[in-house]
Amino acid sequence: MNRKSSSTSKPPAIHLDCSPELGRYFVASQAFKPGDIVMKEFPLASAPGPLSEHVCFGCHRHFIKAYICCHCRSPLCSRDCQVSAEHQKECRYLTKIIPEIESRQKNGNKIQRVPVQLSMLMLPLRLLLLRNEEPDKWNQLMDLESHMAARQTTSIWGFNQRNIAPFLEMMLIDEMPDINDKLVQQICGAVDVNSFEIRIETFDRRQHDVPQQPISNSQEVLRGTFYMASLMAHSCVVNAQISIGNDSQMTVIATVPIQEGEGIFVSYTDPLQTTLQRRTFLEKGKHFICRCRRCQDPTEFGTFASAIRCRSCTTGWVLPYDDPAVTSSGNGEELGVALRWKCSDCGDQMKCEEIGRTEEVVQNIVKNIQRLPVDRHLIDRCEELFVTLPKKIHINHAFLLQLRISLIHLYGNVPGFLIPQLSVSLLQRKAQLCSQLLEALHHLCPGFSRLRGMILYELHVPLVCLANKKYENGRTTQPDQLIVDLKEAEIYLKEAVQILIHEPITTPESRIARAAMADLKQLREYIRHMEKLKHNLISN
Numbered sequence: 001m002n003r004k005s006s007s008t009s010k011p012p013a014i015h016l017d018c019s020p021e022l023g024r025y026f027v028a029s030q031a032f033k034p035g036d037i038v039m040k041e042f043p044l045a046s047a048p049g050p051l052s053e054h055v056c057f058g059c060h061r062h063f064i065k066a067y068i069c070c071h072c073r074s075p076l077c078s079r080d081c082q083v084s085a086e087h088q089k090e091c092r093y094l095t096k097i098i099p100e101i102e103s104r105q106k107n108g109n110k111i112q113r114v115p116v117q118l119s120m121l122m123l124p125l126r127l128l129l130l131r132n133e134e135p136d137k138w139n140q141l142m143d144l145e146s147h148m149a150a151r152q153t154t155s156i157w158g159f160n161q162r163n164i165a166p167f168l169e170m171m172l173i174d175e176m177p178d179i180n181d182k183l184v185q186q187i188c189g190a191v192d193v194n195s196f197e198i199r200i201e202t203f204d205r206r207q208h209d210v211p212q213q214p215i216s217n218s219q220e221v222l223r224g225t226f227y228m229a230s231l232m233a234h235s236c237v238v239n240a241q242i243s244i245g246n247d248s249q250m251t252v253i254a255t256v257p258i259q260e261g262e263g264i265f266v267s268y269t270d271p272l273q274t275t276l277q278r279r280t281f282l283e284k285g286k287h288f289i290c291r292c293r294r295c296q297d298p299t300e301f302g303t304f305a306s307a308i309r310c311r312s313c314t315t316g317w318v319l320p321y322d323d324p325a326v327t328s329s330g331n332g333e334e335l336g337v338a339l340r341w342k343c344s345d346c347g348d349q350m351k352c353e354e355i356g357r358t359e360e361v362v363q364n365i366v367k368n369i370q371r372l373p374v375d376r377h378l379i380d381r382c383e384e385l386f387v388t389l390p391k392k393i394h395i396n397h398a399f400l401l402q403l404r405i406s407l408i409h410l411y412g413n414v415p416g417f418l419i420p421q422l423s424v425s426l427l428q429r430k431a432q433l434c435s436q437l438l439e440a441l442h443h444l445c446p447g448f449s450r451l452r453g454m455i456l457y458e459l460h461v462p463l464v465c466l467a468n469k470k471y472e473n474g475r476t477t478q479p480d481q482l483i484v485d486l487k488e489a490e491i492y493l494k495e496a497v498q499i500l501i502h503e504p505i506t507t508p509e510s511r512i513a514r515a516a517m518a519d520l521k522q523l524r525e526y527i528r529h530m531e532k533l534k535h536n537l538i539s540n
């Protein structure tokens, strides 16, 4: 494995190690600077999954309306894709199971609609096909962790026995006479433990070259199983970050300086989730209890991202304390087993189920808001939540961090609230939301994190506008203050460029990086112009 994929002569930049806690994990064989490429890799296989509603099963492009294959009923983008060699190869397998799906439906058996049922089978099918077609990749797949023992007592095992194994066996029995439930369960385990989401470009962006909005809730994704990336350990506070381009190539980039001999850690979860949410996901899907620095710090580096207001004393915060006595997550069905919730002031304890319910209620409020039509009412609703929710949760709780992202984006993109239409107080509000979020991100995803880059980019906009407004209002004064204010915005914009420039060229963030570079050039020209003006004023 080399620093740059094109070079084969350089020594490997990372190597594998193994520990009782983490299993296998990668270690830096050399020092990395933020932005350095740790590794690059294409997937063993990728496919639309149950979350991919408008993705062609053939070419993986986004479609508005599906062209349904007349044989296997796969959702495709066009007739061209139906007759393509890639689809034809899979179509003959998928066609075999359609009568069984229909007969189960007729007999009132619980079964998903055809496209959903097929989407659950696509990635396991493509991985199973490697066995006969690409033995090297198959061997890599067989080397991946699948947590067979832990999964055997979970509901997902039973689900796979009923809904996945019979269909894959029916499809492949001729080519693979020894296919059996155990092999299918191993593949499903490898998919669940090791797969990554691959975002795809949506139709709108392809047609109109619309830059990706900083945070979009509706995204079409594929699932991809990678070999090397699957050997990377998780931490909720990372030193490396994964980006996957439209071509499905994964790039892992150092986000902070990494010393030689240090472990490489990426996040399997979203950093803007609570400790209970992150641990639940990791226990249930990946079968381990995360004991990273963040999970072991009840205040999560002073951010209070999981803090719930205490019902007893009403002044303290109920926080998650790691219970080191619980060392196994079992099969992951009983959640939050290693967390004890206690008020930092009065010591009152709360049950994990109670916390879970509170989090669910608040998370649903935030999620429902994010699904509403994007208009001025949505801005009001979001702002109301900043008044009501802090009665229950900390002002920097993960859900309010998520809401800040939505609101930052709304100020500047909603008709009536476009950047030139924003008043001084709304520009200040946008800047304030960005600064508050950046303060939390400084602790939760420090360094060259993509999210920090995007928010830094957002922050420079209100700062430049505010600087201009201040200058225009006091036209008679020297441009000194304007230059100082613009230079502050320049610092943020420059950092945004430094971070986002490392995104692979085919990612939406890379487009933002290009826009940010153009903005930086323009801002620097503007600053130079004002400096010249200042110089002329002085010399006159």
Ligand SMILES: C[S@@+](CC[C@H](N)C(=O)[O-])C[C@H]1O[C@@H](n2cnc3c(N)ncnc32)[C@H](O)[C@@H]1O
Binding pocket: 021, 022, 023, 024, 025, 144, 145, 147, 193, 194, 229, 230, 231, 232, 233, 234, 235, 286, 287, 288, 289, 290, 291
């Ligand atoms: C994607 S695999 C990583 C490679 C794996 N260690 C191996 O040896 O194949 C994910 C699995 O690694 C282990 N793992 C990763 N990060 C961990 C962590 N921070 N703490 C404990 N186990 C971890 C868990 O068993 C998890 O299900």
